[in-house]
Amino acid sequence: MAVVRCLVPDGPGATGEPALSRGYAWGMLPQIPDSMATTAKKWAMRVVLAFLAVQTAVVGFLVIFDAIKHRQRKTRPNFPHPGVFQGPVADSEVTIYTYGEDLYAAMLDAIRGAKTRIFMETYIWKSDDTGLQFKNALNDAAARGVEVFVVYDGFANLVVSPSFFKFHPKIHVHRFPVMRPSRVFSPLRSTGLDHRKLLIVDDETGFVGGYNIGELYATEWRDTHVRITGPSVWDLRQTFAIVWNAVGGAPEIPHHSPHTWDLHIRTVNNIPALLVYPIRGLYLDVINRASSHIYITTAYFIPDQQILQALLAASKRGVDVRLIMPENSNHVLADWLSRGFYTTLLREGVTVLRYRNAMIHAKTATIDGRWSTVGTANIDRLSLTGNYETNLEIHDRTFAENMENIFDIDSGNCTELTLADWQKRYVAARISETLLRPLRPLL
Structure with a gap:
């Protein structure tokens, strides 16, 4: 019951006291x-x-x-390795890697062959034998006169000994700090983790995708990364430079204009320091344009309402929407939050495929046989409106065909979930999904 206090006098000679102290006046409610x-x-x-x-x-x-x-x-994960796919996209050459050992060999070859400059950025960097190979290769490059820039995330590597990140004295290093004073004064600009995985060598070769650095990812996870050689590497170079300069890395990396302007390959970057989050808008735009099929692979599927509704609307208008997600990921909470969407997806005809026997960590999509993306961003709030992320947007039918082939191979290692089977889950599971629903905006 509302309380209304009023200083309007209710008769001649009123003192101006609150009328409630002298009984009810017109229109007033009891306190x-x-x-x-x-x-x-x-x-x-x-x-x-x-x-x-x-x-x-x-x-x-x-x-x-x-x-x-x-x-x-x-036990040792047993999952298919789709292989390495290579082909031209406009004036550049693009290679798709789907197995960590193949990717790491190519990355280390590029570092060991560097002549002028290396930019490397990663989210997780394990201090195991694989991580040590990368560290030693970078130190050797700096020792022979190559200018080396390194960025890594402090929070993601809390379990790694700080001594591991002591590099050759000529290497320029920026560690995204776990705690930042700017969180107090400008929280929107300071909440993001550096979730990117980039390597650019001599401004001629660039790598981007979902792979972190470590033995676990080399052989036990299924992920996707791409290598670009040619003029489109400029996009990845600029991507690294923008973030390095924005977060206060030194020395400043100068801006270089591209020699050509190729719209077939484009980088799309979420940069919290600049309050820029275009990857979410990119997904919304291409999902709304889809007319034939949408194939998405993501490690963590916790969409906001707009992306969810866009996928459902696409399915309703006859688009074949398929999602590959891990049956059991490395984050149990993310798994349970994802499962809270399954009933809605299945009722609207979306195909839900659960990857078995290994963690699938890829962040990819291909639509209508003409558009594809490979990058670092998952379909969750942290990636789309929180972290530093980079995705490649590629308009090319041959590349899309390769991505569809990879999706088909991965689908063969999946269990397709049906609505009838999903509705048979335990009551306790349903209750858990409901109780955890308020946590969706946090992940």
Whole structure:
């Protein structure tokens, strides 16, 4: 019941006191006793705390349960390797890698053959034998006079000894800090993690995709990366330079204009420091344009309402929408949040494919046999409106054909989920999905 206090006099000689102190005046409502208001606030707080406690308990249980399952399935992953695909796109040459060992060999060859400059940026960099190979190759390059710039994310590498990131003294290094003072004064510009994975050598060869650096990713994860040689490498060089200069790296990397302007290959970058997040808009635009098919592979599928509705609308108008996601990813909470969307997707005819026996970490899409993207951004809030990310947008039918072939091979290692099967899941699973739903905007 609302409380209205009024200083308008209700008769001659009124003192101007609140009318409620002298009885009800016209249009006034009785005051709720302070004790009742206090009790209501306490109950509201208890309800909120109880809900948070239940959420915490559910998350804790899922983490423990997943850890037990992970120990039980500690066997060598067995999954298909689609292979290496190569072909021209306009005046550049583009190679698609789908297995870590193949990619790392190509990246290390490029670093060891560098003559003038290396830009390297990664999210996770393990201090294992694979990580050490990259570190040594960069140190050797700096020792022979190559200018080397390195960027890595501090939060993602908290478990890595700081001593591992001590490089040759001539290497320029920027570590995205875990804690930044600017979070207090400009939180929107300071929330992003550096989730990008880039390597540019001599402004002639560039790599981008989902692979981090480490032995785990070399042989046990299914991911996708691309290498570009030719004039389109300029886009990746500029991508690195913009972020390096924006976050205060030194020395400043000068801007170079491209020799050619090729619209067949374009980089799209989310840069929180500049409040720029175009990758989400890119997905919305191409999904709305689709007329034949949409094939998406993503490690974590937690879309916002606009992207979800765009996919559902595409399916309703007859577009063949297919999603590949891991059956069990490396983040159990992300898995359960993704599962909360399955019923809605399946009811509208979207094909949900769950990748088996290994973690699929690729961030790719191909649409209508003419448009494709490969990059670092997942379809979740962290990637699309939070982190530093880079995706390649490629308009080329041959490249799209290669991406469709890869999707078909990956689909053969998937279990297709049906609505009938999904509705048979345990009641406890349904309750968990509902309780975790408020966490969607956080991931």
